[in-house]
Amino acid sequence: MHGTVYTVSDVMTRTVVALAAGAAFKEIVRTMEGRRISALPVVDTGNRVIGVVSEADLLRKEEFRDSAPDRGQRARPPAGLDKARAVTAADLMTAPAVTVHPDATLGTAARVMARRRVKRLPVVGDDGVLRGIVSRSDLLRVFLRPDEAIEEEVRRDVLAGRLPDGLEGIDVAVREGVVRLTGRVRDTSVVPLVLRLVRSVEGVVDVRGELTGPPHRPALEPDLAQQEDSERPASRTSV
CATH class of the missing domain: 3.30.300.130 (Fe-S cluster assembly (FSCA))
Incomplete structure (x- = not known):
């Protein structure tokens, strides 16, 4: 491959705020509000990414606030009802997390974001350990x-x-x-x-x-072309 190839590791944010699986609902909200970020990775005790909690996950609680719990249990439970009842990161998170490798190209990261409709991706190594976060704005830095x-x-x-x-x-x-x-x-x-x-x-x-392409040889005028042909030696035919 030619030239300078930028990878996720070149633009990602290395200082990452992550959640423990047992983080409480209000703690998550306060962290998002204080850091002004819309999603947080959830890690286990080995700092391996096990999921992601987003604002959309948290808003399930508001979405189903007026829903009767027994009505949701009698029939088919509406999508998101379990998250509406969740109080910890482990129950709120979307798992498995959509992640990207540090060596992935910026184009690869952009395609993953577009296809999975996410604004930021946890960056993990081969061991699954959290290395950083890459966001849409990070990917745009290359245009500077x-x-x-x-x-x-x-x-x-x-x-x-x-x-x-x-x-x-x-x-x-x-x-x-x-x-x-x-x-x-x-x-x-x-x-x-x-x-x-x-x-x-x-x-x-x-x-x-x-x-x-290269300039073409200009076409000769008809009289010049005839003159050029008359100057050529006649071909001979052997009998």
Whole structure:
């Protein structure tokens, strides 16, 4: 893989507030309010992540506040009723927790967040021990990368190694993360690959590709073409 690849460990928050399984409901609310965070990992005595408690889990209690307990037990219990009755982190948490490895790429973390509809992920090692927390805002830090660093990587790691003539005849300009490529290339078949690789460079917002092929030889005027043909030696046929 080319260039600088950022991983979760590069952007995650390493100082993490976690809950013990026995943490009480009000303690959880106070912690979330005091830290201004919407979800907390729950860990066992070995600091291994066993679940996550979110604001949505806590709000189940308010959602079912006016529900009659016996009515929920007679028929099929509504989803979330058990959490509405919970008073500790162990009963409130969503388990197993959706986590991510420190070595995962930022793209991988972003896809996990999108698919699982979560705003933050506990970061755990191979042993399941909590190493940090990564949030949506953490993943966006890569877009603060300076334009100069992006331009250098595009030139050095993408264009120089992918185009037949390297950087000859190619101009690279980066402004606010948008990369603009202009110039001529000998082999236009590599342009789609080059554009895709440039787009994958960390911090790139968009790519504007204006790369064209070599200039074509201008067509001759009809009278010049006839003159050129008349000047060619006649072919001979052996009998």
